[in-house]
Amino acid sequence: MKRSLNVLISLIMAGIVFNRIDAQTGIYVRDSGSYKAPSLMMDQNSKRISPVNFSGTWQMDVKRSQSTHYGEPIVPVTYIIKQTATKVSIETRRGRESEILTYKLNGSESQAAQANGPVSWSASWDENKLVTTTIRNINGMPVIITEIRSLDGKGKEMTLDRTLAIQHGYASSGKTSSTAKDVFIKAT
Secondary structure (H helix, E strand, O other), X not given: OHHHHHHHHHHHHOOOOOOXXXXXXXXXXXXXXXXXXXXXXXXXXXXXXXXXXXXXXXXXXXXHOHHHHOOOOOOOEEEEEEEOOOEEEEEEEEOOEEEEEEEEOOOOOEEEEEOOEEEEEEEEEEOOEEEEEEEEEEOOEEEEEEEEEEEOOOOOEEEEEEEEEEOOOOOOOOOOEEEEEEEEEEOO
């Protein structure tokens, strides 16, 4: 993997332009007659390239999402994602509530003050997966929310693996984290 990534970077630096990734093999392809490069993003921390763009409006597939089956009724989530080479803005809509966090794709952390305490967030790439980490206070306890987003081969379905970990500062035999896998369908 590392060798093929180095070869790809060398080819791009030499001016060889690819216009798509073959969905079956995952190999960068240059179709004759077309010289449009894919959207390539380099994360400064991981040094991994991601040709994935999550931009669009994503609606939760309630039947295939785990977080809708956790007891009390969960309002389906819609994400509106706008991505550039340097940042990704993720608007989260739940019913009438909405929040927008803009993540820097160089791995640096952003912070803001909220009524229940500070909030910080950062993003990084894990190959073709977007990993976002948000730390916020809920009921006076720091909670770390890690979300890993990936797309299917056609870019029409997004899987979100979420881990929620409560940092309460003392040893406990009780469960201090939960995970869920949710599926979203691209609306636009």
